[in-house]
Amino acid sequence: MAEVQRVTVLGAGSWGTAFAKVLGDAGRDVTMWARRPEVAAEIRERHLNSSYLPGIELPERITATADPAEALDGAQAVVLAVPSQTLRTNLSEWSGLLPPDAILVSLAKGVELGTLKRMSEVIAEIARVDDGQIVVVSGPNLAKEIALGQPAAAVLACTDHDNAKAIQQASFNQYFRPYTNTDVVGCELGGACKNVIALSCGMAAGLGLGTNTTATLITRGLAEMARLGAKLGADPLTFAGLAGVGDLVATCSSPLSRNRTFGERLGRGETLEQALAATGGQVAEGVKSCTSIRELAMGLGVDMPITDAMHRVCHEGVDPRRAGAELLGRSQKHEWS
Ligand SMILES: NC(=O)C1=CN([C@@H]2O[C@H](COP(=O)(O)OP(=O)(O)OC[C@H]3O[C@@H](n4cnc5c(N)ncnc54)[C@H](OP(=O)(O)O)[C@@H]3O)[C@@H](O)[C@H]2O)C=CC1
Ligand SMILES: O=C(CO)COP(=O)(O)O
Numbered sequence: 001m002a003e004v005q006r007v008t009v010l011g012a013g014s015w016g017t018a019f020a021k022v023l024g025d026a027g028r029d030v031t032m033w034a035r036r037p038e039v040a041a042e043i044r045e046r047h048l049n050s051s052y053l054p055g056i057e058l059p060e061r062i063t064a065t066a067d068p069a070e071a072l073d074g075a076q077a078v079v080l081a082v083p084s085q086t087l088r089t090n091l092s093e094w095s096g097l098l099p100p101d102a103i104l105v106s107l108a109k110g111v112e113l114g115t116l117k118r119m120s121e122v123i124a125e126i127a128r129v130d131d132g133q134i135v136v137v138s139g140p141n142l143a144k145e146i147a148l149g150q151p152a153a154a155v156l157a158c159t160d161h162d163n164a165k166a167i168q169q170a171s172f173n174q175y176f177r178p179y180t181n182t183d184v185v186g187c188e189l190g191g192a193c194k195n196v197i198a199l200s201c202g203m204a205a206g207l208g209l210g211t212n213t214t215a216t217l218i219t220r221g222l223a224e225m226a227r228l229g230a231k232l233g234a235d236p237l238t239f240a241g242l243a244g245v246g247d248l249v250a251t252c253s254s255p256l257s258r259n260r261t262f263g264e265r266l267g268r269g270e271t272l273e274q275a276l277a278a279t280g281g282q283v284a285e286g287v288k289s290c291t292s293i294r295e296l297a298m299g300l301g302v303d304m305p306i307t308d309a310m311h312r313v314c315h316e317g318v319d320p321r322r323a324g325a326e327l328l329g330r331s332q333k334h335e336w337s
Contacts, residue, residue, distance in 0.1 A: 011033070224303070
């Protein structure tokens with residue numbers, strides 16, 4: 001297994017920057033690409049990214065540029081840290097610049113609208129690489145906490161275990177503990193679906209509901225994501241791990257979660273447009289993924305009632321209270337049916 005020393009991170013938002021810090025603190029040489037030249041300059045010259053992680057000092061070994069060709073030169077691993085719904089367009093612009101043997105690392109948690117593809121499927125299609133060259137990062141990883149050096153674990157999923165191990169070696173440090181996994185489908189679905197469940201938990205909080213409701217949504221959310229995973233060949237154990245329960249607990253309970261915060265705003269009576277305006281340009285993936293995941297599930301005949309409810313609240317103007325009442329009023333069933 002070749003050691004990965006030079007890593008490029010494409011995307012300088014919250015998680016891209018925090019993950020670059022993880023890599024830098026693990027002793028890797030990191031070059032970031034930022035869409036805005038002023039963000040690249042601030043990272044390069046002041047070791048700060050005040051747009052996304054104010055007050056966090058970045059390691060000196062991280063540099064940055066707004067030129068993708070310069071960023072990708074000599075990279076042994078390339079971390080893709082842009083929103084799910086723009087990944088296809090972003091990657092299409094970069095695909096000719098990717099070093100052919102570089103391991104591609106996906107941070108995005110979503111399912112593409114229209115194609116209903118997982119992020120690793122989009123990457124394989126656009127970069128024309130085998131799935132064994134793509135490592136998916138998932139788990140309870142709220143960017144700000146990681147950037148502050150608070151301990152957390154993650155899963156690195158890849159069908160090629162050596163490539164997962166290479167990224168594990170490159171990212172392991174005193175506060176970040178990555179585990180490997182070969183269940184790419186389960187890890188990606190866990191990461192995408194939990195954003196939608198976090199929306200529902202936020203919504204419940206916005207409606208003034210308490211811990212029992214949150215725990216019910218987390219547990220039944222886990223049941224519906226595991227049903228989808230089973231249909232798509234995921235390992236059921238994955239949903240009991242960091243990319244399932246782990247990420248659900250973190251995202252559904254933390255005020256740092258953009259998805260949970262977004263849901264809370266809707267629960268308090270804000271419109272979709274008002275909630276979108278309040279995100280400050282940061283992505284709440286569940287708002288779009290509720291639609292793609294719902295469509296994916298419907299095509300496979302999988303029942304995902306919470307996801308369906310979130311789609312109807314976000315995109316069909318259904319009142320959150322009514323969506324909640326309808327969820328409770330569905331026909332009675334066995335817990336595991
Ligand atoms: N934040 C977190 O805690 C975690 C996030 N994730 C996942 O990682 C992925 C990236 O998230 P995160 O870094 O937080 O996202 P942010 O919204 O914080 O940042 C997005 C980054 O992508 C850039 N970008 C490039 N092209 C586009 C485009 N066409 N539209 C919008 N943005 C673009 C943005 O540039 P610009 O600044 O110029 O807008 C910005 O640098 C998401 O899928 C998210 O779910 C996963 C785990 C944790
Ligand atoms: O994926 C995350 C934590 O693991 C981040 O969640 P948010 O995008 O909701 O902030």
